[in-house]
Amino acid sequence: MKKSIAILALVVLSLVLVQSGMAQTATQTVNLNVNKVYRVAIVGGAVNLTVSTGTAGTDALTPATDAATTYSVTQNNSTSTHMSAQLDAAMAKGKLEITVAGGLGTSAGVQDLTAGTAKTVVTAMALGAASGTGITYTFSANASEGLFTDTKTVTFTIVD
Numbered sequence: 001m002k003k004s005i006a007i008l009a010l011v012v013l014s015l016v017l018v019q020s021g022m023a024q025t026a027t028q029t030v031n032l033n034v035n036k037v038y039r040v041a042i043v044g045g046a047v048n049l050t051v052s053t054g055t056a057g058t059d060a061l062t063p064a065t066d067a068a069t070t071y072s073v074t075q076n077n078s079t080s081t082h083m084s085a086q087l088d089a090a091m092a093k094g095k096l097e098i099t100v101a102g103g104l105g106t107s108a109g110v111q112d113l114t115a116g117t118a119k120t121v122v123t124a125m126a127l128g129a130a131s132g133t134g135i136t137y138t139f140s141a142n143a144s145e146g147l148f149t150d151t152k153t154v155t156f157t158i159v160d
Contacts, residue, residue, distance in 0.1 A: 036077045038158040042135075044069035049139035051094075063140035072131035073103055073158065081105075081160050083122040088153040090116035094141040096152065103133035110138075113154065125158070 047066045054061035075081050082105065085098055091114045098121060099110050105125035113119060141148075 034076065036160075037074060038077070038081070039072075039074040040083065040156050040158055041072045042069060042156065043071065043132075044135075047137050049096075049137060051139060051141045054143060059142045059144050061141050061143055063138050065136060065138045067134060067136040069135040069137070070132050071100070071103070071135055071156065072129070073125070073133070074129040075104065075125055075158055076127055077160050079124055079126055081125045081158060082120050083125065084118040084157050084159065085111065085113060085121045086118040086155050086157070087113045087116045088155065090114065091150060091152065093145040093148050094139060094150065097138045097140075098154070099136040099138075101134040103130035104128055118157070121156075 047069060049064040049066055051061045051064050073083070083100070085100065087096065095112065095114045097110050097112050097114075098119075099107065100121035101107055102122055103125075104127075105122040108120050108123055111119040111121055
């Protein structure tokens, strides 16, 4: 009988040990979100535009052009997203135009930035990323405006 009780006790003890060694589980909810991401980067140093020639008898001098600047863009919001460009202030003399290649969207063509107001330069931007997309600046002036020097900052903004 003592042997039977001892064996029974060993069996019960081994069942307890086996059950306590079994894996336990738990669950957790993980909420995942992707927020709007707009990123634009300009590649290239300062742009130097100098008007230095013209045609005799014509007030409009020969424009200076620079197409060495590029931009990279990433956006994940919607296809109604667009990019604008704006000068930090209006120009008193001369005229600055910009043409931004489409990249993820459609180029809005030549835009006059002279007034210092935001101009849409790329429309209907697709979701994704593009890099090495061209920007062309054209600076023009008239002989009747005389000599002048100016420095402007162009700000690019991605908006929906």
